Amino acid sequence: MSETFGELLRAHRVAAGLSMGQLAKLIHYSKGYLSKIENDLKPPSPTVARLCDGVLDVGGRLVEAAVRSASPPPDGRALGRRQVLVAGTVLGVGALTGGGQRPVPDEQVIAGMRTSFEQLRALGLRTSPQLVLEPLKALQHTVHDLARENAGAVGTRLLRLAARIAEHTGWMCQEAGDEHGALWWTRHASELARAAGDPDIASYAFVREAGVALYRQDAAATIGLAQQAQWIGSASSRVLALAARREAQGHALAGDRGAAERAFDLAARRMADAGQDSAYPVLGSSAPDPLELARGWALADLGLNARSAEVLDRVLASVPATSRRTRARFGTRRALAHALSGEVDESCRSLGHVLDDVAHVDSATVRADLRQLARTLGRWHNHGAVREIYPDLKRLLAHR
Template identity: 80%
Template sequence: MSESFGELLRAHRVAAGLSMGQLAKLIHYSKGYLSKIENDLKPPTPTVARLCDGVLDVGGLLVEAATRGPLPGDVRGLGRRQVLVAGTMLGVGAFTGGARTVPDEQVIVGMRTSFEQLRGIGLHASPHVVLDPLHALQQTVHGLARENSGPVGDRLLQLAARIAEYTGWMCQEAGDEQGALWWTRHASELSRAAGDPDIASYAFVREAGLALYRQDAAATINLAQQAQWIGRAGSRVLALAARREAQGHALAGDRTAAERAFGRAADQMESAVDGPYPVLGSTAPDPLELARGWALSDLGLNTEAAELLERQLALVPATSRRTLARFRVRQSLALALSGEVDESCRALAAALDDAAHVDSATVRTDLRQLARTLGRWHNHGAVREIYPDLRRQLSHR
C-alpha cells in the first residue's frame, strides 16, 4: 500500500461523491488548505486526518495514513490496528521481556482498579503526584494489549486509552498544554484501534477545554461541535461536548445559543449509561449545572452564577478537592464581579486550602483573574486580609 495521504483522501472523497469544497465545508477548513493536503503539498495534522476520516466514514484508514513517516522498519503494509497498537506515531516504548500468557479477568480488573485509585488520588492531590505512575501503568496496559489479540486485546486497548486520556487531563492541570494535547491524541488513536468511538470524540472536548482557558470562544465552540458530529460517541460524551459548546457560546456572549446547547447536554445526559470502563470527564454529581454557573458568570449574570454555584458546591463531596477548588474560585469571582466583596473573600478563603492541595494550573489561571478583580478593592478590609494568602498561592509556581 504505497498511496500517499493525499491520494487516499482524494480517492475516498470522490467515492463519497463530495467535491473538495464540500469536504472543506464539512470539516471547517478552507478549500485551499485542503487542496494542498490532497496534492501532498502539506502534511495533514492529526486533527484534519481525524475529521476527514470521520466525515468520509473510512474506519481509520486516513488516520493510519497520516501516521506514516520515517519509521523504523517497513510498516506500510500493516493494518490499521497493527500500526496504532504498535505505537509508532505515539512514541510509546516497547513492552520489553519474554512472551507473556493471556491476562485473566483478575489481572485486567486489577489494572483497572489501579487506574481508579490513581484517579482518586488525582481528585485531591497535585497532578505531579500521579503523572509518573500513570505513565508506567499506561505503558504496561498498552504493552499487554500489543501482545494479545481479540476481545482481550481490545479491552486492554480501551483501558489504555482511558488512562492516556486522564494523563492528558493531569498534564493540563500541571500546566503542560503540549503534553495534554499529545496524550489526548494518543488516547484518541488507541480508542479508534480498539473500536471505541468515545475517546476519539472526547479528544475534541478536551481540546475545546484548552481553548476555553485561552478565552478563545470560536475555537471552543468549533471543537465542541466537531465532537458531536464526528464518529459515533455515546450519550455521556455528547452531553459533555454540548456542555463545552454552551460554555463557548457563553464566552462569546450568546445566551440563547448557550441555553440551547445546555438543553441538548441535559437531554443526552439523561440517556447516558455507564459502560464497563471508567467514565470520561468530571465525576461531579451534576457537571452540567456547575458548568452552567460558570457560563452565567461569563454572560455577566454574576449574581445568578454565584447562587447556582453555591447550591451545586454543597453537593460536591469533600474528597473532590479539585472540583471544589475550581468552582469555589469561580463562585468567588462571580461574587466579586457582582460587588459582593465580603462574600467573595469568604468563598475564596474556603477555596485556597483546596487549591493548595490540588496544585492546579487551570485553577491558578482563575485565581489570577480573581486577584485582578479584587485588586479594585485593595483598601477593603476583607481583601487586605485574604490577599497575602492569595499572593502565596499564585507564587507557588
Template identity: 50%
Template sequence: MTEFGTLLRTFRLAAGMSLAELARQTNYSKGQVSKIENGRAKPALGFARQCDDKLGTGGALVAAVRAEPRRVEAPPPEDVWVLELDEDGTLRYAELPRRQVLAGAGALLGYAMTRSAKPAIDDGTFAVLRASFDQHRALGTMASPSLVLAGVIAHLHTLRTLALDNPEPMRSELVLLAARVAEYAGWMSQEAGREAEALRWTDRAVGYAADHDPHLASFAWFRHAEVALYRHDPARTIELARRAQQNPAAGPRILGLAARCEAQGHALAGDVRGYEVALDRAAELLSTHQQTEAPVLGPASVPDDIALVRGWALHDLGRPREAAELLDRQLPVIPVTARRARARFGVRRALAHALTSEIDQACLAAREVLADVALVDSATIRVDLRELNRTLNRWHTHRAVSELQGELVPLLR
C-alpha cells in the first residue's frame, strides 16, 4: 500500500465512511477507489482534492499526491539583445555579452548594430508609443504569445533606447512605460512556457522603475507568486503573495491581486479558511477604484475576475460541482474578444463537469472553447487541458469523449 493509499484508508475509516460511499461522493467506482487505497492505481490530483473535501482532511491528501514542484533557475544577466525571426514564425530571443558581440558575433548581425542620431520625441509621439503598447496587450488577449512577444520586445527596446536619449520629464515617462512593457513581456513569456524568461522580464521591470515607481517591486512579488501557482506550489505561492502585500503603500490594485493569488495558493493547499479570508480581502481591495493614466497592472479583460477565480479555487478545493455551477454562470460574461480568459476558465469549467461525471456537459463545455484554446496557444492553459484529457480517459469509450479527444489531443503538444 502506498503512502497516499494508507492515508486515504486511515482518514476514511476515521470519518466513518465506507468505501462505497466515498466512491459515490467522488464519482469514482468502488473498484477504482479500492485500487487506489491498495496502491494498485495512481491517484489523480482531482481525486485527492475531492477526498480532502469529503473527508475534511485540510489538504493532507493533496499534499501526499502532489509531485515535487519544479524550480526554475534564472538565467544570468546579459548585455546585447538579439531577436531572430524565422520565416516559419519561430521566435528566438537571446542576450549576449557585449564583449562577445564586439569580438565577432556583431558581424552576423550586420547593419542591425548600427545606430542613428539621438531621436527626440514629444507628447504626441509618446501617446502613439503608449497606444502601441495598448494594442500589443489587446492582441495578447486573443492570440498566441509567439505572435505578441516579438513586437513587445522590440517595443521595449525602442522605449529603453529613447529613455537614454531624452531629457526629463520625458525620460521618466519613457522609463515607466518601459517597465510596464517589460512586465507584460514577462506574462507573455510565461504563457509561452518560458518561466525563467518570465521571471527575468519581471525583475527587469522592477529595475527600470526603481527610481520612478517603487511599488512595482510589490507587483513583481505577485508575479513570482503567480509563476509558483502555475507550478502547483502552494507554499511558495502563499509566501510570495504575502510578501507582495507587505507594503501597504503599494495601492489597492497590487495588494488586491496579491491577496487573490494568496487565496488561490490556500485553495491549492486545501485550506478553506485561508482561501476565504484572502479572497474576501482581494474582493474588497480590487473593488476600490484608482485613478491612473498608466497602463493597468495585471489582467483586465474580464469584468468580474473574483467570481472566476472563486470557480477556479472551488475546483482546487475538491468541490467540482460548485465550481461547475459558478463557471456556468460566469463564462458567458467574459467578452468574446477576451479569448485567453475564455479558454482558461472554459477548460476549467469542462474539467469541473468531468469530475462530477457530467460527461456530455464536459465535452460540450470543452468544445465551446477549443477554438479559443488553439488561438491563444497558452502553456498555462495546457496544464488544465492535460488534466481534462486524463480525466476524460476514464470514459474513453463514450462517443462524445472519443470525438472530442480527436480534436483535443493535438492541442496538448
C-alpha cells in the first residue's frame, strides 16, 4: 500500500531531524493543525504541502503526494459530501463541479504576466506608488489564484512570481506611507516563497522588513532582520549581498563604524560573485551601484557628512533620469549631507536638481528625509539660497 500524505510528511520530518513543533514554527502553522495532517485527520492544502516541501527540501514529493491525496478512490466509489469539499479545497472547486476551471497557463501566458509585473515595477520607479498599488495587488491575486489551481512545475513557477509581486507590493505600500500594509505584504511574500521553494524571496523579505525598521530609526531591529536574511544560506549571492548591505546600514545607524565597514566589505565580495537572475525579475535596487549608494547614506549616519556627500555626488551622476525614485531618495540624502557639513549653497543647489523627481514619486520615505533637511536648512533661514528654495521644499512637505 502506498504511503498517505501524513505518513510521507512524518517520514521526511523525522529524516530532517525536526520535531513536529519545530516544523510547525518554520511553516508558521500551529502544531495542532500539523498533527492532524500527519495523522491523516485533515487533508493538506496546496500551500501547506508546498511549505513543508520547501522547508524539508524534498524536491516536490510532498506537493505530488498532496495532489494524489485528493484524487478519486481507485475502485471508483462515489465520494461523500465531505470528501468532495475536501478535494475541492485542494484541487479548486471548478475541477469537481464542472464550473469551468481555467486552462493550464502556457509559457506565453506566464511570460506575459511577468512582463506586466516588470512594466508596473518600471512605472513605480517614476511615479507615485498610489498609481501602481491597485494594479499590483490585482495582478498578484490573479497569479496566486492560478498557482493554487495548478500543481507541479507550472504551479511552482506561478507561486514564485506571486511571491515576487507580493514583495514589490510591500515596498510600494511602504513608499505610500502604509507601514502595516508593507509588513503584511512582505510577510505574505515570505510565506509564498517558502511554499514555492524560493530562498531568494524568503531571504529578501527580511531585507525589506529591515528597511522598514531602518526608517523607524531602529538600529537593533535593522541589524537583526538583516542577519536573519543571511541565515538562509541557499539564497543567491546578490540577495545575500543586499542583506549584508542592509546590515551595514543598521550598524551605521547604531554608530558602529567598524561593523558597518565589515558588513559593506562582505556585501561587496558577495556582489562580485553574483550572477544575472534570468528566470525571475531581479530583486532590490536596479541602480548602477546600490552598494555605494548605501555607503554614502551610511556615512551620513556615522556623522561623516562631507564624505557622504562626496560619495553620493559621484554615484548619482551615473543614475539614469528614468530612475526617479532612486534619484529622489539619494538626491535628498545628498542635499542633507551637504547641509549637515555646512555646505548650504551646495545643499540647496543639489536639492534643486531633484525637486521634480521628489514631486513625481510621491514617497513617504523620501518625505521623512525632506523633513529633516527642512529643519537643518531652517537654521540658515536668512541665507539667500535657503530663502529661494524653501517655498518649494514646504510645498513638497505639504503635499501629504
